[in-house]
Amino acid sequence: MSVSSVSLSRLIRETTLQLVFEAKASHIGGALSMVDILAVLYEEVLQIDPRQPQSPERDRFLLSKGHACTSLYSTLAIKGFFDLNELKTYSANGSRLLSHTSHKVPGIELSTGSLGHALSVSCGLALAAKRKRKAFHTFCLVSDGELNEGSNWEGILFAPHHKLNNLTLIVDFNKIQSFGTVEEVLNLDPLTSKFEAFGWNVVDIDGHNHEEIYLALVKAKSSADKPTVIVANTVKGKGVSFMENRLLWHYKSPSQDEYNLALKEIKG
Amino acid sequence: MRTAFINQLIIEARQNPKIFLIVGDLGFSVVEPFAEEFPDRFLNAGIAEQNMTGIAAGLAMEGYTVFTYSIANFPTLRCMEQIRYDVCYHNLDVKIVAVGAGYAYASLGPSHHATEDIGMLRTLPNLTIVSPADPVEARKLTTELCNIPGPAYIRLGKAGEPQIHNDEADIQRGIPVKVLDGKGTAVFSTGSIVKYALDYIAANKKDWALYSFPYLKPLHNESLIEVFNQFENFITIEEHQLNAGFGSLILEKANDLFQAGKIQKFPGIKRIGIEDEFISVAGTQDYIREKAGLLLSKVP
Ligand SMILES: [Mg+2]
Numbered sequence: 001m002s003v004s005s006v007s008l009s010r011l012i013r014e015t016t017l018q019l020v021f022e023a024k025a026s027h028i029g030g031a032l033s034m035v036d037i038l039a040v041l042y043e044e045v046l047q048i049d050p051r052q053p054q055s056p057e058r059d060r061f062l063l064s065k066g067h068a069c070t071s072l073y074s075t076l077a078i079k080g081f082f083d084l085n086e087l088k089t090y091s092a093n094g095s096r097l098l099s100h101t102s103h104k105v106p107g108i109e110l111s112t113g114s115l116g117h118a119l120s121v122s123c124g125l126a127l128a129a130k131r132k133r134k135a136f137h138t139f140c141l142v143s144d145g146e147l148n149e150g151s152n153w154e155g156i157l158f159a160p161h162h163k164l165n166n167l168t169l170i171v172d173f174n175k176i177q178s179f180g181t182v183e184e185v186l187n188l189d190p191l192t193s194k195f196e197a198f199g200w201n202v203v204d205i206d207g208h209n210h211e212e213i214y215l216a217l218v219k220a221k222s223s224a225d226k227p228t229v230i231v232a233n234t235v236k237g238k239g240v241s242f243m244e245n246r247l248l249w250h251y252k253s254p255s256q257d258e259y260n261l262a263l264k265e266i267k268g
Numbered sequence: 269m270r271t272a273f274i275n276q277l278i279i280e281a282r283q284n285p286k287i288f289l290i291v292g293d294l295g296f297s298v299v300e301p302f303a304e305e306f307p308d309r310f311l312n313a314g315i316a317e318q319n320m321t322g323i324a325a326g327l328a329m330e331g332y333t334v335f336t337y338s339i340a341n342f343p344t345l346r347c348m349e350q351i352r353y354d355v356c357y358h359n360l361d362v363k364i365v366a367v368g369a370g371y372a373y374a375s376l377g378p379s380h381h382a383t384e385d386i387g388m389l390r391t392l393p394n395l396t397i398v399s400p401a402d403p404v405e406a407r408k409l410t411t412e413l414c415n416i417p418g419p420a421y422i423r424l425g426k427a428g429e430p431q432i433h434n435d436e437a438d439i440q441r442g443i444p445v446k447v448l449d450g451k452g453t454a455v456f457s458t459g460s461i462v463k464y465a466l467d468y469i470a471a472n473k474k475d476w477a478l479y480s481f482p483y484l485k486p487l488h489n490e491s492l493i494e495v496f497n498q499f500e501n502f503i504t505i506e507e508h509q510l511n512a513g514f515g516s517l518i519l520e521k522a523n524d525l526f527q528a529g530k531i532q533k534f535p536g537i538k539r540i541g542i543e544d545e546f547i548s549v550a551g552t553q554d555y556i557r558e559k560a561g562l563l564l565s566k567v568p
Pocket of ligand 1: 173177
């Protein structure tokens, strides 16, 4: 936890908003809900050198909810994985900045966009670290909606069975999915007890409180023999009042007026 | 073939520390010797093929050459998207092994009939597809897969297939293998049904040539051009749906080569395969093949 992760989160929100506005893109709600988690991860927790994003010793971060890539691209550019100016090409003809997370972009481990893939791949990375006695930690961030996918539950069974204490799953629990609330579409409650029953360390936090995020991540990194899941209670569209908790912002791109208003709120 | 595969994989794993085998809770009395000799490079992922394939992708990202092993459609169709997106798109060193090609598990029913896999998998970029006809091909292809990085699919029969080639047979990437010399007509086939074709030709004293296609992808043009120019008529026979299968592949190749002016005459090609149906009666592999009309007697 630090002042710098808070200021980083503000910069990520601003950059993401601008990127989504200029590209007339969608999915800003889910991109904003995970910003504080990204800020703490990249500012405080992940051991990754932006100049050597392929270093074998690096921690691995896999974003499973690939549709929310705008805030991850923004984070990576701000942290120096690639030139900030490249963000202007987002979703333009020929750009490598696809509107679902692309592994052609420096700092991205895995392309995602089809939900329910990254946890299994993360299990493979964590298992490889175990078998090769490597010290890196693997973090995987999933959305709540994608926990509808059965493949995730195969991974959720697998990780504790193989004592993957070098794996941390983060659920961006913003309670809204593509076509309704999680409760309406396919209820996950009680989510924390489900994970406990599957044998995970479970940490339930406010996903916008940097101190809570930091402590949960640090604790997860030193888990004795279980994988950890951080159920991060978040708000879809966090940081822009008129986007918060509204399904509409899974799809809509801000108008000029909305952009100005949102920018003002983020800058505070 | 599965015995030839696992024995060869063990030989390769002794000299190649990157080889890793994951099974989907199958392989009883087949994979145990590998598991015992290389416990650090073996995993039973449970009956969870999507996760198994994702894990394979993760292990491959960390430098392993990963074989995923299961039967029938489970390591392929069941986790098609993991193969497409995680393995093939990221171009990872994952080799998918399916035992029970075609009707090898005949009486187990359509759940266990692997008769659409070629069609589905050959549309995937970066994926090598091999389909051995006998234990010799299976052994040589296993070695080949261990040494060529990138995604691949190996379509194995079951166990106890007779040997077609001699031990020194030359199996080369992308090239069909001549099994029989002949005149006028050439039979193209792939997988364990090659042996049926061989026996049929001998029993009926046909003067047909016979080619086995261990490689379906890649399939090099040069050797095909040579064979297309050498015969008048062609028969393809496969233990797979006609739609998008091996015969379709040959037709596509013939068409493209003809359009490109690489062959002067469009070859006459009679395709024998499954005619867009499921077979839902019990029986032996030979019985089900016959039921599905996989018979060279269809050709006068
Ligand atoms: Mg959500």
